[in-house]
Amino acid sequence: MQKILEVNRLSKHYGRIKAVDNLSLEVEKGQVFGILGPNGSGKTTALSVITGVIRQKSGTFSWFGKSAENPEIRKKVGSLIEVPNFYPYLSLANNLKIIAQIKEAPLDDIDRVLKITNLNQRKHSPYRTLSLGMKQRLAVAAVLLGDPEVMVLDEPTNGLDPEGIAEVRTIIQQEAKKGKTVILASHILAEVERVCTHAAVLKNGELLACGRVDELLGQDQQYIIAAPDIGKLEAPLTNAKMVKSFSRNKDELMVSCYPSTSAGDLNRFAFDHGVTLSKLVEVKKSLESQFLELVR
Amino acid sequence: MRKLFNIELVKLLNHTSFKVILGLHLALLTLVVFISSQINITIPGFDTTNLFRFPHVWPYFAWIASWFNLLLAILIIMVTGNEFSYRTFRQHVIDGLGKKQLLQGKLLVILALALYSFALVFLSALVYGLIYSGGDGGGPMFANAGILFVYFLQTIAFMVVGLTIVMLVRTTALSIILFILLRFPLEPIIRSFFDPAMRPFFPMKAVGGLTPMPEFLSIASENTFETVEGGNALSLSEMGLIAPALPLYLQILIVLGYIMILLALIAYSLVRRDI
Numbered sequence: 297m298q299k300i301l302e303v304n305r306l307s308k309h310y311g312r313i314k315a316v317d318n319l320s321l322e323v324e325k326g327q328v329f330g331i332l333g334p335n336g337s338g339k340t341t342a343l344s345v346i347t348g349v350i351r352q353k354s355g356t357f358s359w360f361g362k363s364a365e366n367p368e369i370r371k372k373v374g375s376l377i378e379v380p381n382f383y384p385y386l387s388l389a390n391n392l393k394i395i396a397q398i399k400e401a402p403l404d405d406i407d408r409v410l411k412i413t414n415l416n417q418r419k420h421s422p423y424r425t426l427s428l429g430m431k432q433r434l435a436v437a438a439v440l441l442g443d444p445e446v447m448v449l450d451e452p453t454n455g456l457d458p459e460g461i462a463e464v465r466t467i468i469q470q471e472a473k474k475g476k477t478v479i480l481a482s483h484i485l486a487e488v489e490r491v492c493t494h495a496a497v498l499k500n501g502e503l504l505a506c507g508r509v510d511e512l513l514g515q516d517q518q519y520i521i522a523a524p525d526i527g528k529l530e531a532p533l534t535n536a537k538m539v540k541s542f543s544r545n546k547d548e549l550m551v552s553c554y555p556s557t558s559a560g561d562l563n564r565f566a567f568d569h570g571v572t573l574s575k576l577v578e579v580k581k582s583l584e585s586q587f588l589e590l591v592r
Numbered sequence: 593m594r595k596l597f598n599i600e601l602v603k604l605l606n607h608t609s610f611k612v613i614l615g616l617h618l619a620l621l622t623l624v625v626f627i628s629s630q631i632n633i634t635i636p637g638f639d640t641t642n643l644f645r646f647p648h649v650w651p652y653f654a655w656i657a658s659w660f661n662l663l664l665a666i667l668i669i670m671v672t673g674n675e676f677s678y679r680t681f682r683q684h685v686i687d688g689l690g691k692k693q694l695l696q697g698k699l700l701v702i703l704a705l706a707l708y709s710f711a712l713v714f715l716s717a718l719v720y721g722l723i724y725s726g727g728d729g730g731g732p733m734f735a736n737a738g739i740l741f742v743y744f745l746q747t748i749a750f751m752v753v754g755l756t757i758v759m760l761v762r763t764t765a766l767s768i769i770l771f772i773l774l775r776f777p778l779e780p781i782i783r784s785f786f787d788p789a790m791r792p793f794f795p796m797k798a799v800g801g802l803t804p805m806p807e808f809l810s811i812a813s814e815n816t817f818e819t820v821e822g823g824n825a826l827s828l829s830e831m832g833l834i835a836p837a838l839p840l841y842l843q844i845l846i847v848l849g850y851i852m853i854l855l856a857l858i859a860y861s862l863v864r865r866d867i
Contacts (some may be wrong), residue, residue, distance in 0.1 A: 347686045350866040371688035381683035383674075386606050397599050398687045438687075 306355035330492035374444035380435035401442030522575035647735035665754035673764025
């Protein structure tokens with residue numbers, strides 16, 4: 297698989313604050329790569345470095361295996377970092393015309409991207425007259441200009457209403473289906489879980505976890521088990537190799553098992569120790585619970 | 593280059609403040625030239641309309657136009673300051689423009705404004721020269737016209753100083769204040785602490801000195817008082833009323849040197865600082 301982005305031991309400090317610390321990750325072609333982290337975790341700083349607007353203190357990164365210094369490389373990457381930046385006095389069409397000229401994209405592409413983002417009715421309105429959600433949609437339109445191979449989106453649903461969020465999600469999914477690579481930073485975990493194939497979790501500029509979303513979710517198997525004599529199981533569970541941890545809540549036990557432990561394995565274990573389970577429920581972990589576990 | 597110029601054109605042609613200030617420059621320059629042409633002091637042996645005759649009209653108009661370079665410098669500060677306040681420089685880099693291309697784009701705007709100003713001064717001087725010379729009393733038509741190229745360099749230099757300030761400070765209002773302070777009280781005060789021989793080497797003095805005030809008395813009394821060598825006896829500098837200047841070629845070299853240093857400083861700052 298072609299490497300689109302390779303980040304190697306990247307650091308960026310603001311005085312004593314380590315905004316990004318020793319970050320290494322790889323994004324391959326066709327991945328929808330989520331970057332998760334609480335506020336101040338270094339998501340935007342990391343994206344600002346890889347899009348060339350701020351300089352790293354140390355470390356390297358490359359796009360398409362080539363030096364990121366080359367502006368031609370960045371033309372293959374459509375990016376929305378932080379907030380939309382446009383000329384308030386210019387119309388939407390003129391703002392996009394400037395970006396199209398920078399990216400050397402055909403000018404008729406402007407109509408295409410305005411249509412995708414439902415802004416074609418406002419084509420000739422000055423940017424300052426748009427609502428917050430419309431401004432965000434225009435930023436997404438700018439990202440799509442020139443049909444880039446990679447889309448870098450930093451909180452693309454900021455300020456959008458539920459309909460707008462759904463629209464942006466659909467756009468991302470459609471572009472991903474076309475084989476495009478998407479790098480998406482967000483704190484809306486449900487969005488990332490629905491859209492992304494891969495994710496990295498940052499905290500205080502450090503990488504806490506990175507991998508396929510299903511792997512991140514599935515690293516631990518959790519089950520709720522119940523039985524009238526559930527207390528008999530506590531001692532054996534403490535020494536069981538498949539069990540990572542467990543906690544008791546009245547007649548129920550929440551058991552966290554290592555990956556690949558099935559419900560059958562747990563049921564057999566209980567039976568072997570003389571307990572017949574009256575309840576055995578697999579708990580599907582959400583990205584949110586996994587994220588909170590990681591960042592705490 | 594063409595791409596960069598087209599991008600700048602989209603920004604400028606739709607920018608109301610830019611059009612207003614440029615219009616103000618055009619109107620003020622035209623008005624001042626017109627008013628000065630209406631002030632005629634004509635007594636035997638003394639005629640101020642000589643200033644509007646060839647070849648004196650070229651340096652005279654270049655000198656008047658140099659007063660309004662301040663407006664052009666403010667214009668370049670404003671359009672560049674906007675890029676920082678709208679964060680569009682940052683967006684341009686994200687979209688694939690190199691940091692040095694940001695500077696090249698603004699240099700193209702400076703060049704375009706200098707060309708506009710050059711053309712305006714050339715055309716108005718030509719028109720007034722043709723009207724006032726009228727076939728008698730005028731010298732060789734383009735004898736002093738080379739001063740307009742010096743004026744062109746001066747315009748560029750003023751705008752480059754403005755561009756440097758705004759590129760370092762990154763806010764429009766503060767940059768305009770700093771530029772005006774540097775132009776009027778600050779540099780003259782600093783200069784006053786130095787030996788008079790050193791003063792022409794200061795940036796604002798060097799740039800301002802490219803289009804010196806014409807020798808009004810000498811020009812107005814032309815053909816009236818002549819020394820034995822054929823020169824005019826009413827030269828302001830010879831009378832000690834204005835300080836003698838460095839040779840023009842040296843002034844041009846000093847200004848070219850400043851322009852190069854300032855552009856290198858901007859390029860260094862753009863590459864080293866986050867945008």
